[in-house]
Amino acid sequence: MAYESALRCLADPTRRRVFERLREGPRAVGELAAGLPVSRPAVSQHLKALKDAGLVLDRAEGARRVYFIDPDGLGELRRWLDRFWDQALVAFKHEAETHPPRRRPARGTPSPERKKP
Amino acid sequence: MAYESALRCLADPTRRRVFERLREGPRAVGELAAGLPVSRPAVSQHLKALKDAGLVLDRAEGARRVYFIDPDGLGELRRWLDRFWDQALVAFKHEAETHPPRRRPARGTPSPERKKP
DNA sequence: CACTTTCGTAAGCCATGACTTACGGTAAGT
DNA sequence: ACTTACCGTAAGTCATGGCTTACGAAAGTG
Numbered sequence: 548m549a550y551e552s553a554l555r556c557l558a559d560p561t562r563r564r565v566f567e568r569l570r571e572g573p574r575a576v577g578e579l580a581a582g583l584p585v586s587r588p589a590v591s592q593h594l595k596a597l598k599d600a601g602l603v604l605d606r607a608e609g610a611r612r613v614y615f616i617d618p619d620g621l622g623e624l625r626r627w628l629d630r631f632w633d634q635a636l637v638a639f640k641h642e643a644e645t646h647p648p649r650r651r652p653a654r655g656t657p658s659p660e661r662k663k664p
Numbered sequence: 665m666a667y668e669s670a671l672r673c674l675a676d677p678t679r680r681r682v683f684e685r686l687r688e689g690p691r692a693v694g695e696l697a698a699g700l701p702v703s704r705p706a707v708s709q710h711l712k713a714l715k716d717a718g719l720v721l722d723r724a725e726g727a728r729r730v731y732f733i734d735p736d737g738l739g740e741l742r743r744w745l746d747r748f749w750d751q752a753l754v755a756f757k758h759e760a761e762t763h764p765p766r767r768r769p770a771r772g773t774p775s776p777e778r779k780k781p
Numbered sequence: 782c783a784c785t786t787t788c789g790t791a792a793g794c795c796a797t798g799a800c801t802t803a804c805g806g807t808a809a810g811t
Numbered sequence: 812a813c814t815t816a817c818c819g820t821a822a823g824t825c826a827t828g829g830c831t832t833a834c835g836a837a838a839g840t841g
Contacts, residue, residue, distance in 0.1 A: 551677070558675035559829075560668070570751040573759055576788060589830055591789060606763060610787045610838040615759045616752045625749055628742055634687040635733045642690055642732050646723060676799080693818060706800055708819055727808040727817045 550627040552600040553620050561585055562593045566616070569603060573615035667744040669717040670737050678702055679710045683733070686720065690732040 557563055565579055576594065580587040594614055597603040601620030606613050674680055682696055693711065697704040711731055714720040718737030723730050 551680075554671065554675045554680075558671045561829080563668075563671075567748075570748065570755060572755050573763075577786090585829085586831065587787090588789075588832085592829080595789085606765075607838095612788060616756055618749075618752055618756050621745075621749055621752055625745055628738075628745060631684075631687065632735075632738055632742055635735055635738055638687060638689050639733055639735050646690075648723075678799080694816090702799085703801065704817085705802085705819075709799080712819085724808095729818060 549601050549620060550624045553602055553624040556597055556600045556602055557624075559593070561589070562596060565590060565593050566597060566602065569614060569616045573606075573613045575608070575611045575613050577611070579614070666718050666737060667741045670719055670741040673713055673717045673719055674741075676710070678706070679713060682707060682710050683714060683719065686731060686733045690723075690730045692725070692728040692730050694728070696731070 557566065561583065564583060568574060568579055568582065576591055577587060579594075580590040583590060594603065594605070597614075598605065601617060601623070603614050603620075604617045606615075674683065678700065681700060685691060685696055685699065693708055694704060696711075697707040700707060711720065711722070714731075715722065718734060718740070720731050720737075721734045722732075
């Protein structure tokens with residue numbers, strides 16, 4: 548049930564940038580905010596969201612607050628995606644066998660419209 | 665670069681329910697809408713978003729429109745998450761070695777606050 | 782004890798987007 | 812040809828949430 552909040556968190560571009568910077572290692576709030584186009588309080592709020600979702604942990608280091616990735620939340624999301632992946636593959640294989648596409652459209656190619664306005 | 669739109673899509677609860685029902689197999693728009701608390705046009709709009717994100721494909725079947733999961737979009741998201749997972753594990757391991765936590769707080773346990781208002 | 786640094790929270794603003802109803806267009810049935 | 816079923820799009824409404832500035836608390840520095 549936590550993969551839902553994880554997805555919600557990682558959907559926001561700014562929050563994703565914060566999270567991705569934490570891949571490199573633990574960072575304080577100010578450090579993270581310095582490399583982003585938003586204010587420090589904004590980063591603080593994003594970190595709170597990430598923490599509530601179980602994606603990060605924090606540790607006090609003097610007056611500073613150091614955040615780092617919690618593998619637990621990420622792992623849960625990963626497991627959900629893996630189960631999904633398996634089922635989706637089976638369903639798609641059956642689809643391909645029963646309804647072979649004439650030609651597979653390239654990604655980003657607009658689908659044939661019914662009519663031009 | 666497509667994993668971003670995939671994340672955006674899967675963040676919405678309704679859209680996730682639509683997508684999860686497609687795990688079982690191809691479904692028409694009306695069928696999907698029947699099991700949801702929203703209108704059929706709403707489902708149609710969600711399906712458009714999923715299609716733009718490369719998460720689903722569709723096929724015309726008479727007057728009906730049958731949607732099914734496209735493994736490509738899901739695979740891209742999965743690969744992104746896997747790379748992330750690896751790097752995060754390394755960073756966390758280093759964190760645990762250099763800053764051993766006294767005790768690991770259980771998930772959902774509120775962290776110690778600085779002060780009560 | 783002042784003064785600075787670092788941070789979290791509150792309050793308010795505002796764009797995004799999820800939903801609705803209304804409408805038009807295509808396919809199948811009679 | 813008329814009617815019904817199924818669907819996508821347009822337009823408008825409204826709540827969500829991401830951002831800002833302002834403020835107060837805790838830790839380090841002189």
